[in-house]
Amino acid sequence: MKTVYTCFTTDVIHEGHLNIIRQARKYGQVIVGVLTDQAMIRFDRFPTIPFEERLALVKGLEGISRVVVQDTILYDEIVRQLRPDYVIHGDNWLTGPQKVIRDNVEALLGAYGGQLIDVPYTYSENITRIDRQMREKLAMPEYRRRRLRQLLGLCPVVKAIEAHSGLTGLIAEKTVVAQDGRLDQFDAMWVSSLCDSTAKGKPDIELVDMSSRLRTIDDIMEVTTKPIILDGDTGGLPEHFVYNVRTLERMGVSAVIIEDKKGLKKNSLFGNQVKQTQDSIEGFSEKIRAGKRAQLTNDFMIIARIESLILERGMEDALRRAAAFAKAGADGIMIHSRKKDPAEILEFCGRFRAADEHTPIVVVPTSFNAITEEELAAHGVNIVIYANQLTRSAFPAMQKTAEDILRCHRAKEVDERLMPIKEIITLIDEL
Ligand code: SPV
Ligand code: MG
Numbered sequence: 001m002k003t004v005y006t007c008f009t010t011d012v013i014h015e016g017h018l019n020i021i022r023q024a025r026k027y028g029q030v031i032v033g034v035l036t037d038q039a040m041i042r043f044d045r046f047p048t049i050p051f052e053e054r055l056a057l058v059k060g061l062e063g064i065s066r067v068v069v070q071d072t073i074l075y076d077e078i079v080r081q082l083r084p085d086y087v088i089h090g091d092n093w094l095t096g097p098q099k100v101i102r103d104n105v106e107a108l109l110g111a112y113g114g115q116l117i118d119v120p121y122t123y124s125e126n127i128t129r130i131d132r133q134m135r136e137k138l139a140m141p142e143y144r145r146r147r148l149r150q151l152l153g154l155c156p157v158v159k160a161i162e163a164h165s166g167l168t169g170l171i172a173e174k175t176v177v178a179q180d181g182r183l184d185q186f187d188a189m190w191v192s193s194l195c196d197s198t199a200k201g202k203p204d205i206e207l208v209d210m211s212s213r214l215r216t217i218d219d220i221m222e223v224t225t226k227p228i229i230l231d232g233d234t235g236g237l238p239e240h241f242v243y244n245v246r247t248l249e250r251m252g253v254s255a256v257i258i259e260d261k262k263g264l265k266k267n268s269l270f271g272n273q274v275k276q277t278q279d280s281i282e283g284f285s286e287k288i289r290a291g292k293r294a295q296l297t298n299d300f301m302i303i304a305r306i307e308s309l310i311l312e313r314g315m316e317d318a319l320r321r322a323a324a325f326a327k328a329g330a331d332g333i334m335i336h337s338r339k340k341d342p343a344e345i346l347e348f349c350g351r352f353r354a355a356d357e358h359t360p361i362v363v364v365p366t367s368f369n370a371i372t373e374e375e376l377a378a379h380g381v382n383i384v385i386y387a388n389q390l391t392r393s394a395f396p397a398m399q400k401t402a403e404d405i406l407r408c409h410r411a412k413e414v415d416e417r418l419m420p421i422k423e424i425i426t427l428i429d430e431l
Helices: 015-025 037-043 051-059 076-082 099-110 125-139 141-154 166-174 193-199 210-223 238-251 268-273 281-294 315-327 343-355 373-378 389-408
Strands: 003-008 029-035 066-070 086-090 115-119 158-162 176-179 182-185 188-191 228-231 255-259 301-306 332-335 361-363 383-386
Touching: 003 015, 003 076, 015 029, 015 086, 015 115, 015 125, 029 037, 029 051, 037 141, 037 182, 051 066, 066 076, 076 099, 086 099, 099 115, 099 182, 125 141, 141 158, 141 188, 141 238, 158 166, 158 389, 166 188, 166 210, 166 389, 188 210, 188 383, 193 210, 193 228, 193 389, 210 228, 210 238, 238 255, 238 281, 255 281, 255 332, 281 301, 281 315, 301 315, 315 332, 315 343, 332 343, 343 361
Parallel strands: 003 029, 003 086, 029 066, 086 115, 158 188, 158 383, 188 228, 228 255, 255 301, 301 332, 332 361, 361 383
Antiparallel strands: 176 182
């Protein structure tokens, strides 16, 4: 008997899946693959139920001869193992980012005479409602908050990009690229103090107060599901920090990163060109301990950011602080540098990892931007934050448009490089 393979990436079985199985049975014995969480998060949304439950859901379906685990988005391994006569899939993968997967399957099957079957995708009110509900579930605080910790367990390196508004949040949420036969997307969002302040036309000196920062977070949360890492600046007074931890945790923020500076904070990329004061190890450790005592769930993370390399206090100081802050309960260590050469970051990572295998390491490769995520991960880095690139790309584009309109006394000349009106009015999904 011929075999037909299909792969499911869902948390809810609906009529679309049942239709695929019905169609598949016309061709032979049906084998269903269930995509692992690791693979699913690169390609689609985050699962709302554990992998074991997704597997059980599929195993409970009628009309299937076997259920297998597919652990990569591309089908090379699974097709090599099963050599199915057919692979069947909804025709929604004929276009868009998923097309690379279809091309991959077509080539694999073509090599031995297997056949690809595209069945018309089932569009129904019920399916639209299920999809929307699943997205909305992921945006709920209890789902969103724990997602960063889940990602740390799933990904070799968690990639976060800056967001400071609903719109930049949508870019972080929805941008997917298909390249070299693979799909990729960001895992999380960084609510940068620099970009949040800059968007408000204010300097990055903790002038934009927490109420305003919370408002920004809420704007982002309204339209996204990905986890949020807040740039908490110095965390302020420990007596204030504990309240903010509670608020952030309740909102569904996954992590706050606080830096070991005190007094008037200036942006780290100024380094020693401006006066900045580092907190003592004891003082900052106490702030971490207070925050950890205040938190109510095991999901939320307080990450300690070390400014010793920024302030040229040396590697030994940075490592001493990292060990002390981890001991005080920090759930991660962010090490920052403003050198172009990543050498000091890599030395820190190597030496910290030798002493501490598990505490996640976070880096912000703004200055040392030539090093890849993969290289950083190989040195023990767990979270990479692209802290300001969206703001820095948008600002010059807007400035140039303003200048050109002034120069030309009309907007015709700039129109070619603008998003078409048709696209901007449909950019935002309606409920
Ligand atoms: C931010 O994005 O606000 C940061 C990172 O704190 S940096 O600007 O590099 O200090
Ligand atoms: Mg900042």
